[in-house]
Amino acid sequence: MLVGAGLLASQSAYAWDGVVEKQIFEMEEYTTQGGDTIEDLKVGWEAYGTLNEARDNVILITHFFSGTSHAAGRYQEDGDNNGYWDSIIGPGKPLDTDRYYIISSDTLVNLNAHDPNVTTTGPASINPATGEPWGMEFPMVTIRDFVEVQRELLESQDIDQLHAVMGASMGALQAIEWASAYPDKVERLISVIGAGVTDPWLLTKLGTWAAPIRLDANWNEGDYYDDHPPLDGLKEALKLVTIDANHPEWFNETFDRSWAEQNADPARNIDARYALEKTLDELAAARAEQSDANHLLYLVQANQAFVAGHGDSLEQGLAAIDAPTFMLYSEKDLIFTPEGVRRTAELIEADGTQVDIQPLEGNRGHLDGVVSIDQASEQLREFLEQD
Amino acid sequence: MLVGAGLLASQSAYAWDGVVEKQIFEMEEYTTQGGDTIEDLKVGWEAYGTLNEARDNVILITHFFSGTSHAAGRYQEDGDNNGYWDSIIGPGKPLDTDRYYIISSDTLVNLNAHDPNVTTTGPASINPATGEPWGMEFPMVTIRDFVEVQRELLESQDIDQLHAVMGASMGALQAIEWASAYPDKVERLISVIGAGVTDPWLLTKLGTWAAPIRLDANWNEGDYYDDHPPLDGLKEALKLVTIDANHPEWFNETFDRSWAEQNADPARNIDARYALEKTLDELAAARAEQSDANHLLYLVQANQAFVAGHGDSLEQGLAAIDAPTFMLYSEKDLIFTPEGVRRTAELIEADGTQVDIQPLEGNRGHLDGVVSIDQASEQLREFLEQD
Known part of the structure; x- marks a missing residue:
């Protein structure tokens, strides 16, 4: 005892x-x-x-x-x-x-x-x-x-x-x-x-995460620390990371086809979108604020090389x-x-x-x-x- | 007879x-x-x-x-x-x-x-x-x-x-x-x-095809017919279409981990890439020349609305x-x-x-x-x- x-x-x-x-x-x-x-x-x-x-x-x-x-x-x-x-x-x-x-x-x-x-x-x-x-x-x-x-x-x-x-x-x-x-x-x-x-499939996927950053004019060949960081490209990259890390079942069991704005039907307005797109964009935007675009590029290449x-x-x-x-x-x-x-x-x-x-x-x-x-x-x- | x-x-x-x-x-x-x-x-x-x-x-x-x-x-x-x-x-x-x-x-x-x-x-x-x-x-x-x-x-x-x-x-x-x-x-x-x-999963995927076009500064809110079309964004969009339309098995059975350039190891050079990335980029670039970026945006939304x-x-x-x-x-x-x-x-x-x-x-x-x-x-x- x-x-x-x-x-x-x-x-x-x-x-x-x-x-x-x-x-x-x-x-x-x-x-x-x-x-x-x-x-x-x-x-x-x-x-x-x-x-x-x-x-x-x-x-x-x-x-x-x-x-x-x-x-x-x-x-x-x-x-x-x-x-x-x-x-x-x-x-x-x-x-x-x-x-x-x-x-x-x-x-x-x-x-x-x-x-x-x-x-x-x-x-x-x-x-x-x-x-x-x-x-x-x-x-x-x-x-x-x-x-x-x-x-x-x-x-x-x-x-x-x-x-x-x-x-x-x-x-x-x-x-x-x-x-x-x-x-x-x-x-x-x-x-x-x-x-x-990292197999050819994942090599490819990782490459698609880097691409939106390089597309963003604010990326400026990686030289953006005195200016606007490429947040739009980084946001899109982080969205792809989230999407690729989940299975279709999760999307279909978690989200529906609701519009982001009640009066803006995406079938009738080229700038309107769906609620789930807005949710994923907002999540990615919040993460982009804490993240660095060049770091993502280096991470992609370190992972590709494995x-x-x-x-x-x-x-x-x-x-x-x-x-x-x-x-x-x-x-x-x-x-x-x-x-x-x-x-x-x-x-x-x-x-x-x-x-x-x-x-x-x-x-x-x-x-x-x-x-x-x-x-x-x-x-x-x-x-x-x-x- | x-x-x-x-x-x-x-x-x-x-x-x-x-x-x-x-x-x-x-x-x-x-x-x-x-x-x-x-x-x-x-x-x-x-x-x-x-x-x-x-x-x-x-x-x-x-x-x-x-x-x-x-x-x-x-x-x-x-x-x-x-x-x-x-x-x-x-x-x-x-x-x-x-x-x-x-x-x-x-x-x-x-x-x-x-x-x-x-x-x-x-x-x-x-x-x-x-x-x-x-x-x-x-x-x-x-x-x-x-x-x-x-x-x-x-x-x-x-x-x-x-x-x-x-x-x-x-x-x-x-x-x-x-x-x-x-x-x-x-x-x-x-x-x-x-x-x-078009289920929530595919809604999401389609949205990712539109995003690179909107990221490309040449897109210019869709007004580019007198100027440079957003070929980089369109190329990236078309690459995503190709990737998403194929299964990982195809990538792994079709490609390997070869570098795009014999002397440029992507593990040692941030601008180097893999041969399969180059192949996919070239395929997409060729298709981009025949394609129109705004048409892709309209197609995305027509498909999303279905x-x-x-x-x-x-x-x-x-x-x-x-x-x-x-x-x-x-x-x-x-x-x-x-x-x-x-x-x-x-x-x-x-x-x-x-x-x-x-x-x-x-x-x-x-x-x-x-x-x-x-x-x-x-x-x-x-x-x-x-x-």
């Missing part, structure tokens, strides 16, 4: 209450995979739970294309938890903050460069050499660069081993790259709605993975197709590495990896607990 | 050899469903086979969004047949030109306004009242207006009955509208990769159809989803109208309705022959 009470008290003392302290990791200098130098690199990060003395209870969370490090919790004491994976991260949850130290960082060239809760380094950042924003002079970066900056962040906390690395979509690419590049550091890999390579291991062969890149792997995906995913996910599983499994693969249900398709992740709660818990 | 030889000789005399004579139908005045007047309306048309004396062997073909009336044959004696449905239209084929008089017309606001083989009336046409191109002053038109102009064309040839009406995609919308608006004239309905209503019967209720619009109906679709269609096609079939069938529905196989999805139509040859032949 006393022992039990003591344990409970101890757990209670460590219990994470959902308030997140956003922190900043800085490097004087970082050299990209392409050999370019970025001085004064900064990325934001946050953590949930407590690092144990052995420093072996770490789960790294890597974020998706339009995401940030805010995977769980709230920034204000009196706010609501609004992390994207709140349903699985917290005390007693599968990613148990009483047990694990869960850390998440903003990537380089993070899309939400103008969100006050995001810290990132990219084209919108000041180039110390010139005192001006980098713009299109910013060095090219890859998913592997995102991983390398995360590795430096972890090393700054004397963390050398990951109990697990887990990410959705672009986050899955980072998680896969981690497991491929550092098989000795990664003990478990959880890939959600992602795959080992092949696990960044070497000559996808097979080798995935064969390098030794960590037991859990893959969650959607049969309705129109970004990372189920065929691509299955092929990735086969290639990781080819040399005997354990791979479990499980579909998520829902009408979102790709986005079910974010909004419906709690369906896999028990399997995630078991996978994280297995030796 | 003699009778047989005579029949063969007779058929041979009538056999259509694939050379198409493009013709123009003109109306002094047409009043749209919205009550606006279009003077000097012109649309191109072509026909394959011979109208019989009873004038009861007519099959009307209605074209898709980016299509023209050129469903079969060749314009030049020494050219190759290049109609989009050559595989099913011709002597002895399911749409047998020895038997049927098959007629096809360019729609109003046809996308390919600058194709010398296309005649259409739309924003790029001269408004007789001003002597200038209509631009955005062109009246709004609907799928029903396309049907009404076709009805006038047929009446000009004393044709009152259709043995069948058949179209793919936007052509299916016209065919469905024909059968709903004129149940006494339409004896058979063949709807290919289409449905009874509900069979153009009345208050989809159920009523489809219940009005009495013609035996044959529906071809693809389970991989990302424009008209299989759920929407099945729902359309159910609503047509609800009052006892015969509906046959059959999937097309292939890796194109939506476009299998054009490129893989010959899979349904026998069923089309039987359906056209049934009393």
